[in-house]
Amino acid sequence: MAWALLSIAGILEIVFAVCMKLSEGFTRLTPALFTVVSGLSSVVLLSLSLRTLPVGTGYAVWTGIGAAGTAILGIAVLGDSAAPLRILCIVLILAGVIGLKLVSGNGA
Numbered sequence: 001m002a003w004a005l006l007s008i009a010g011i012l013e014i015v016f017a018v019c020m021k022l023s024e025g026f027t028r029l030t031p032a033l034f035t036v037v038s039g040l041s042s043v044v045l046l047s048l049s050l051r052t053l054p055v056g057t058g059y060a061v062w063t064g065i066g067a068a069g070t071a072i073l074g075i076a077v078l079g080d081s082a083a084p085l086r087i088l089c090i091v092l093i094l095a096g097v098i099g100l101k102l103v104s105g106n107g108a
Contacts, residue, residue: 003053005046005049006045009044010069013039014069019031060096
């Protein structure tokens with residue numbers, strides 16, 4: 001259950017970052033509200049998952065999902081650069097997230 005909560009928290013972290021961009025410095029109400037709600041929800045779910053998962057693993061996976069997911073969404077939707085080295089870095093982040101899950105030894 002902790003890994004499911006952490007995964008949802010990571011997805012909400014992506015929503016948070018994209019909505020922050022779309023809020024244009026919190027000058028647009030709807031994206032700004034989504035930024036606040038998704039950010040708070042993400043942190044709450046992270047904290048719930050950390051009841052079971054080690055803090056280093058949980059936090060690293062949460063930030064990894066957020067960073068890689070936001071970068072991928074930025075490329076796919078917002079026109080961010082898709083330079084090969086940038087893609088390689090995203091792949092390395094995802095490999096780290098998967099590696100942490102595999103070696104965590106916590107099946108929660």
